Amino acid sequence: MSKISFSALGPILALLLLIVLGAYLNSNFLSGGNITNVLARSAFIGIIAVGMTFVIASGGIDLSVGSMAAFIAGMMILAMNQLIPSLGIGVPLVLVGMAVALLIGLTAGLLNGLLVTKAGIEPFIVTLGTMGIFRSLVTWMSDGGTISLDFEARQFYRPVYFEGVFGIVWPIIVFAVVAVLGQIIMRNTRFGRYTEAIGSNDKVARYSAVKVERMVTLTYVFLGLLVGLAVIIYVPRLGSASGSTGQLWELEAIAAVIIGGTAMKGGYGRVWGTVVGVLILSLIDNILNLADLVSPYLNGAIQGVIIVLAVVLQRRKSPAEGR
Amino acid sequence: MTALLELRDIRKSFGPIEILHGVNFALHPGEVHALIGENGAGKSTMMKILGGYLAPSEGQVLLEGQPAPFRSGPEAEAQGVVVIHQEFNLAQDLTVADNIFLGREKGGFFLNHRAQRLAAKALLEQLECGVDPDARIRDLKVSDRQMVEIAKALSRQARVLIMDEPSAVLTHREVDILFRQIDRLRSAGVALLYTSHRLEEISHLADRITVLRDGTVVRQALRGELSEDGMATAMVGRDLSDIYPPRRTPSDEVVLEVQGFSVPPLVQDISFTLRRGEVLGISGLVGAGRSELAEGLVGLRPHSGRIARHGKEIQIRSLIEAERAGLAYLTEDRKERGLLLGKGLRENLTLSTLPRFGTPLISRAKEEAALTQAISDFDIRAPSRAMAAGNLSGGNQQKLLLAKTMLPAPDVVIIDEPTRGIDIGTKSQIYHFIDRLAREGRSVIVISSDMPEILGLSDRVLVMRQGRLAGTLTGEAITDTAVVRLIMGTSDTEAPNPETTQEAAAHV
Structure with a gap:
């Protein structure tokens, strides 16, 4: 593709515009501290949104990721607290906690995937159901309150969110790695190609010897794993989980995917676009908080306008459709 | 006589690619004007411009001599320019009556369902089509859907009627009904545009013929001036005497042996062999189980029976196993499955x-x-x-x-409807590709509803009827009548039912 289309360029232009606007409104905007803050806080949604790009590109949707994140966080903290007596506080404890998070993420994704492929239920319905299930489980586990990581364990685990290497904190590094790998997987591997093929026409994929059910299941598993990964860097930030953890993450992730230019009906996924989408959403939030121009309470309204606008601008269809 | 609807020096580009290069074309009242050309010649684009669905890049559309820059299909329709679309343009979940009156419903704030139903029934009766106005489109046969499209267009009181291959999915009987309606409209002074890949329909119907090739009008003729051969030559731009490749001599080496093969419930107990370098035709009615047999052979459908390659028995449970065994299948539905x-x-x-x-x-x-x-x-x-x-x-x-x-690089290729909806020039090319494959030592199974194609290509013909093998014909025995006899089962004691006879006639 030698030509760069308007729809691909749009999100980047919007992002640049926001950066210029932010810098103009507040001199602190471009400071290292603020940039780190914005990027680190977008990392959770960003990592999840990369996985969501695959699910949506295959023609599916996952509404359960926010609740799933809360559930994984709760389980991870409970497991770590339980294991402190036997493992003590140290690297092994954290590693086990991480493994638990990834394992539960994988299992939850597998559950979603199998319900979609084997039971043949609409992804929207399946994940609407599991969304309620995960959310309710974490509320029940916390007895309506908060599940907190042991204080000393929290102190030990904290650096995973707040520190890093070469002055870049871990969440940003992990997000960047996930984004780059996600882009490569989408564009240059069979999994990515099959995902898009299934999203454009699953019958054609089936007649082309693609294992459609397995691939669709894999997109949900991949997303579940990434939710687990997001939780791994989320837990050290607050050290707790509750019934309100991860609320509306699913909508932010889906919004980022759409702003980034991935088609809601499936068939085309653009991972780097999703990353840009995540950054746009976080920057709006950040700018409203830094500048007194508009009340931060209007954040949601502005994001809503951006989402609708993004889709309107991208709807410039190729001319010779259907013949 | 002024033309009712006219294109003047029309050019149309999509991006950097120009599809129509200065086309002039006119539709006169009381005339059937046939537009023919190969796929990709620009017919669809031209019809879309006439019907208001596309705007030309350059040039003018004139209605009764006045510039008529239609901005949309409905706007053209309001001026009496109506397009009969192909059958897949209906709302699947609405009823027949709802579709016919879609966008111009009868009644005020509340719909008058009764009036719509009665009007729809009257229109369908005109077309001798027994479809229930309350049936949902989803539940109709393809040919009935096309009849509904036609009824919908008739309800619009058209002055200009544009028909985009209306007969492609119709049976013989329905085509006759369509032709009677066309005759009626012609004598009522409607200007008609007709397209079809069936040239015999063109010479039967058309008062005027325009041949389009690569976006340019290459020939215009009046009734009787152009034979079917002449049309084909004009469309392709070269002589088509060698549309079918010469016969090959297949070797005696058996590469595929199928015994007692069933794909429940549609295919029962089929046995045949395939030789190296052979083109094996499979003929039969739509619904005789030919595609199902092919899909069973390549593992797309559960099946039973024995498959042997070079004498060795093998299992094919998936496309991946079929590929490993050197088998490949080209689906008949290139837009939805291919x-x-x-x-x-x-x-x-x-x-x-x-x-x-x-x-x-x-x-x-x-x-x-x-x-x-x-x-x-x-x-x-x-x-x-x-x-x-x-x-x-x-x-x-x-x-x-x-x-x-x-x-x-499969050894055995099953090609299902190799040339459906394809113009004559490309058809010939595909026949030569098939021939090349056979000469390279591969074996090709061609499933086709196109009789000349089966006769022109096959070294041997299998005929299927109602999921079973009705007979095999080889060499000199492959004739039109022999195949039809097997398709219809007229050599059997059972009498063919009239409906299937009609279908057969339409597909032969």
């Missing part, structure tokens, strides 16, 4: 053989090389390599699908 219309040529070409292009990363260079090879091997004419497969003409889509199917 190609990803929104994806590029490269992605389509390599989709079923992706593991050959590198693990874990796909090698773009290898893919591009494969595409270059495919474009030259199968003469795929694409204005741009980056374009979406859905923007190729039907014939080029079929060539791309053939290239995709042949990418794993």
